[in-house]
Amino acid sequence: RASYVREATRFKATVSDINVPSWNQQVNQGAVDNALTSVHLPQIVAKIVYEGIINFSVIFEKCIVSA
Numbered sequence: 001r002a003s004y005v006r007e008a009t010r011f012k013a014t015v016s017d018i019n020v021p022s023w024n025q026q027v028n029q030g031a032v033d034n035a036l037t038s039v040h041l042p043q044i045v046a047k048i049v050y051e052g053i054i055n056f057s058v059i060f061e062k063c064i065v066s067a
Helices: 002-009 021-039 043-066
Strands: none
Touching: 002 043, 021 043
């Protein structure tokens, strides 16, 4: 996952492009919508897991840009 996040960071022009709440919400909602059919998780579990992944990714990407 970290290598994918690192690669995605290269395509972001500014630090403000890293954390876009509307995009984060769209990704999270897609995970929640697919939770029951794709991975057989309760939607609340998918929501919490994906929020954690997104939050970590934002912190990680900011570290990459700052380096």
